[in-house]
Amino acid sequence: MTATTGTDDGRGGRDGADDRAELARLLPPATGFALPPGRHEHHRERLMHQIDHDTAAASASAKDRARESAQDRRPDRAPARPRLLRPSFLAPVTALALAGALVAGYSAQGGGEGPARAESGASAAERAGNAQPVALVLGRISDAAAKSGEGPVGDDQFVYVRSQVQGGDLTSGKLVTGPPAEREIWYAQKPGPQKRLGYIREGGETLPINAELGDTDGTREGISRPTYRWLAALPTDPRRLLDHLTALTPESERQEHAQAVFEQIGYLIRETVLPPETAAALYRAAALIPGVTEAPDAVDALGRHGVGIAREDRGSATRSEWVFDPEGLAFLGSRTFLTADTAIGAKGALFDAQAVLKRSVVDEGGVRPQG
Template identity: 55%
Template structure:
């Protein structure tokens, strides 16, 4: 990130008067991009350009559905605004790049074999069809690191429930999130004045059903439509985009194609020591973000290859933590279909 980028991010950081606003209720793919901006701010702090007031919270690593966040100061909202500006500025630079331009890397063979088994299991799994008037319910436990102090400090492990509307939209009210005894609405993505439609940022069962089930065509679609920030590797962006969808309620053929598409991304490896937020050990798929020194892992059950969760951690010493420092982790506990927001299965 150059000096101009750091200055622009610093300019967008909030004033102290903004502390009473709630944290953004953003889609998972935008949280992933926020992570990149957050880490750039940490880099800026290392070089003496940080403001000293920013809340630099590492969001959870990749998963499937909309990711309504917890309540927190408005700094995260302002970072989201910085993100939106960055995506707008760089939107014209997106390239249509398909699987043919991203062959399987030489270190991928164990990961490709594992993803093949995971894909086969996903394709054989029975999944209920979801009507447009229903909601997908998820329950998970997750935690992330707060870098406000200049050091990575893990937040407590929290349980969260979400209810995500399946209407194609655009919608202004996307569902509900319940955490720490509070139930809050999930509103349209920032900037979507007409509402947020179904898509990568709000994946519904109907939207999943319309995706190509040929892995090469699906990967071409993902490279063409995944948002990315300047200086961020496209392969990493697509890997994390797929991660944001994993474990979601989707047709089996779509799930199978997603895993085979992931196997075609260079740099994807097996991670035999992977575990989720509640300590369940499983079969892991990982990719290293070499620029930021962060590894992202997906964790799957050893018996039935179902998605368990994910985690991310430092693989290089940084000013805010040593190699091995956990930045985020999550564990999927339950996913179901319900008829009303707020209803438990």
């Protein structure tokens, strides 16, 4: 199965992509989530080592269908196996990959009529009258990001982020959302292959973040380990940056590629310290992705209301939202949830959410910044 729209790779318009993007902007956004969102997977390392087994147990029939579909695809279109990224970057990707397979199986069995749209207290026309073009909103966010930043970050330093997080667990085959928790993370910035990528503290326990599974010599900096130096080397022209990230983002049978790229940008802004020029370019690049829309009054994992930027993937029945402070337009957090009743969970069920509490740069992993 390939992407469901003519511009899912985010590379430009064809087949009426501009019209679809405009229609997506006019549709009502998801209703505010009642629970305080915000926690990624618990016991990260154990889950990462067992993810293949858990995926097979949760969706054997869906895997059979994916295998049959793979045989029909052209060899040059075969998607790469999803890489096992580290906590900030992998947890949502793993959850959505499994969710996509299960949702696809659910639809194939006639279990639903496709993703339902989130309800809204206002009509689409009323929303359209109050909303601003998403490019304008992201332009304002980009301008604000260009004037901020915690960097630069040295190669021997660590990026520190403290967050309120909440996440969904799919090991049982059903989406089970865990309770909110506070998380602290330290990302190492050393260039070259690294076997220890940093440290994470959750539930009072500090654990090392090891290299990705399969990286016997260590994990290099890149899209799955975005160091400050790597981020600073990215193109700052929005179109070139979007093309570059589109090429780096793995394709999936179960998710629109445009959605994967949107989420990848979301992961880059969540638990990193971005060079101001890169941050500004990322937001303007996001505005070029078809289907990206404003989500007025979005809510982060702490219940903080703000300016929202969202994209819905109709193939996997999921919606991802970024939330920004309504005053200074600083990034507050994000969340991803189901937009339809599916085999793995009910509409509105939360995959993951985050609220950033503090960002800083420190000299030693596992040590909190002063103040």
